[in-house]
Amino acid sequence: MDRLTAVRVFVEVADRGSLTQAAEHLDMSAAMVSRYLAAVEDWFDARLLHRTTRKVSLTDAGLAALPSCRQLLEIATEARHLAAARNREPAGVLRVTTAGSFADAQLTAALADFQRQHEQVEIVLSVGDKPTDLVAERVDLAVRITNTLDPAMIARPMARCRSLLCAAPAYLERYGKPETAEDLQRHRCIAHAFGIGKQYRFTRNGADLAVPVNWSFHTNETAVLRRAVLCGAGIGMLPTYYLGDDLGAGRLVPLLPDHEPEVLGIHAIYLSRQHQPLALRLLVDFLAERFAGDPAPWDRGLDLPDLS
Missing domain, CATH: 3.40.190.10 (Periplasmic binding protein-like II)
Incomplete structure (x- = not known):
């Protein structure tokens, strides 16, 4: 029986405190895990684990053996990595x-x-x-x-x-374009997250600025926020890595360009x-x-x- 695999099974059982969980993670049957544990205990000539129906715990010998077993696995992993590096072909x-x-x-x-x-x-x-x-x-x-x-x-x-405050042309046609940060209080704004404070934070001319707003839509996913803004649901703050095509095509309009959101x-x-x-x-x-x-x-x- 492969001793390195037996050591890996022992470490996994020790970390998880459960034969069943270790078997699931290693994609083995519980019976196979038990056989590997028996093999590693034969190798060490010592009982390494206390087994009950509910949990598994380390014996004194198991506690002493565990650091060396971890080191053995690290050495084996490093050897594989060195071999891969020598071949110059990652896998x-x-x-x-x-x-x-x-x-x-x-x-x-x-x-x-x-x-x-x-x-x-x-x-x-x-x-x-x-x-x-x-x-x-x-x-x-x-x-x-x-x-x-x-x-x-x-x-x-x-x-x-970096981020930009923006809105769809359809929204701006219906509600108008904010010309100042204070105008945002009269607009429908979309929040990225739940339970956040009712404000946008900007930097303008080197000074930090907190602007009160009213959220009309909340989401914890940036893709949903972007879609809501594109649909005209309100004004949103979106990362520029997600905006290039929308800005270039005119689907979104940047707002308050002199107000820089947190970078x-x-x-x-x-x-x-x-x-x-x-x-x-x-x-x-x-x-x-x-x-x-x-x-x-x-x-x-x-x-x-x-x-x-």
């Missing part, structure tokens, strides 16, 4: 997550281009705005748009995310620089190069204030 699965709107507007095309260069890399892309536990969810790379970073993670800056960072977030798979390192470098520059590629050609 394997990369699990990536990002906001749905950024995936739609920018990241999906970038990942497709990356795969054309590295056909042995499989991409699993999940979308959502909620914070992601990279360890628990087995995510290799999170592309996040935020100014609040977890110091426990590695965050590589890739670009700046956010777009970051590649991952767990560690150590033992990093070749495919992940190449992907992060690829995305950083693709989105590099100030202004960002999607902002070139837009009439935006200079941030330098």
Whole structure:
């Protein structure tokens, strides 16, 4: 029986405290997990786990063996990565997550281009705005748009995310165009999130400005916000990476150009620089190069204030 797999099974059971959960994660039967555990205990010549009908816990021998088992798995993983690097051909699965709107507007095309260069890399892309536990969810790379970073993670800056206040021509024809920030109080505005304060925040002439508004529509998804604005439901604040075609075609009209919404960072977030798979390192470098520059590629050609 493969000892490395047996060690991996032992570590998984120790981490999850359950044979059943470990079996589900490893895509094995519970009987197979039990056989691997028996094999690793024979190898160590010690009982490593206490088993009951409800839970599994480590014996003293198991507690002593667990760090070495983790190290063994790390060494095996690093050896595979070194072999892949020697062959100069990345392979394997990369699990990536990002906001749905950024995936739609920018990241999906970038990942497709990356795969054309590295056909042995499989991409699993999940979308959502909620914070992601990279360890628990087995995510290799999170592309996040935020100014609040977890110091426990590695965050590589890739670009700046700017936003514009905008509305559809049909909305402006019906309700008029706001000429000042104070005019927004008389308009129908669309909120990106639930339970946020009733205000927009801008920077104007170097000063921060909070403008009271009345929300008429709430959504937690940028794609839905954009669609609501296009339908004439109200005024919305949208990221410029999602707006180029709409502005160019006249489907959306920018408002209050001298009021700059908060600028956010777009970051590649991952767990560690150590033992990093070749495919992940190449992907992060690829995305950083693709989105590099100030202004960002999607902002070139837009009439935006200079941030330098």
